[in-house]
Amino acid sequence: MTRALGWLTVLGLVAGLAAGFGYAPREAVQGNVQRIMYLHVPSVLTAYLAFVLVLLGSIGYLATRRAGWDRLAAAAGEIGVLFTGLTIVSGSIWGKPTWGTWWTWDARLTSTAVLFCVYVGYLLLRSLIEDPEARARYAAVVGIVGAVNIPIVHFSVKWWRALHQPSTILGPERSPIDPAIGLALFVNWVAFTLLFAYFLSRRMEIARLEEQT
């Protein structure tokens, strides 16, 4: 089952690359650098999916005390951090030729960086507790706080940004209008979601095996 998912993922990723480089047109204003968006946006969407699952797993564990929920939270948290890191790195690389600097405190990058820190802390907490029961419990509480905080972070950063700099008209935040770009984005998003599901499946299996040893 996971095997099939794996192959499907490869298919999706190839399709995504083809769409991003072959099918999608060269963007008028930014040029080819804009193609990084096909990596950057699906990454952040996948990260959000991961953290929603951390929330679900956390609540599920506290409600039922079944280890499966904790395994979900742990796996999703780890993979979420991976994709968040990717989002930040790709966003930074995209920003350098576009805005001239490796880092700007724009709303999305800042929010994503905060998100990254929250869940790295989550993983850190997990790594410091040996007792599986306590680990699951504490991680669940932090997982809930972290997830519920996401919209609060989003708004605070957005308003903070509005204070200090007018929002750029150009730049990664603008939603694509060209349908070809939209389609390429969609294909890549599906591919990333498949990749996430595949990673999640394998990571949860590892957690299950570890519990048996």
Added chain:
Amino acid sequence: MPSNWGYVFAAYGIAAVALLSYWRHLARRTRALTRPRPAAKTRAA
């Protein structure tokens, strides 16, 4: 507008390395846990 392909490849390249490394990491851990003999001491999840 300069071509900037270097940046594009850098971004995709880093992503590929990161994702492949993670995949290999998962594969290695799975192998270690499914070996017939008792596996080496594993880290907490």
Added chain:
Amino acid sequence: MTYARRAWIILWKDLLIERRAKEHANALLFFCVLLLFLFQFALGPDRDRLAAAVPGLLWLGFILAGLLGLGRSFLGERENDCWEGLRLTPGDKSAIYLGKLAGNCVLMTAVEIILVVLFGVFYDVDLWTPAAPLALVLALGTIGLAAVGTLFAAMTTQVRARELLFPVLLLPVQVPVLLATVSATQALLLGQPLADVAHWLKLLAGADLVYVTIGLLTFEFVLEG
């Protein structure tokens, strides 16, 4: 014994211990004075630069003091083997959280008043004119900081490397509170009316509500074991 009474007892106990021992209060007071020096030396002798940075420095000071003070919320119970006593308390455990939260708010408020006075005197900043709206921002920010801080403190008290883990967990979550309070404080110090910062206040109030609610709901899970 009613819920409110149980919360009150926790608060009263902590205040009483503090009043008798005075260890926390003295150390934190001195820490605030040290912060004054730290910020001044970090930013250099330029008066205007310091004045411009005051809103941020004020909240930086609160957070640093908060990290020290909040992180130790449950240390007394832990070191004196009273953790079991907390666990075995009958009834809703969230009353303990509420009591601890109230105690931490009192502690933080004391620190804030001290810092505000010190800043006003040493950095020559007028913090008296906007005192009332500033107090509101302080109150909302304090609740936000203490709500999550108390919850995480209970958790990290029992974990290895607690002095490192507590700030690592708390700070990212507190980013919205920091952004909101600093922005609001800056506006108020520039003489803007309270109405201008209403959106920040609403954000803070909303966030506080969320944090306290989660604290009340999840504290019992932290207390087990």
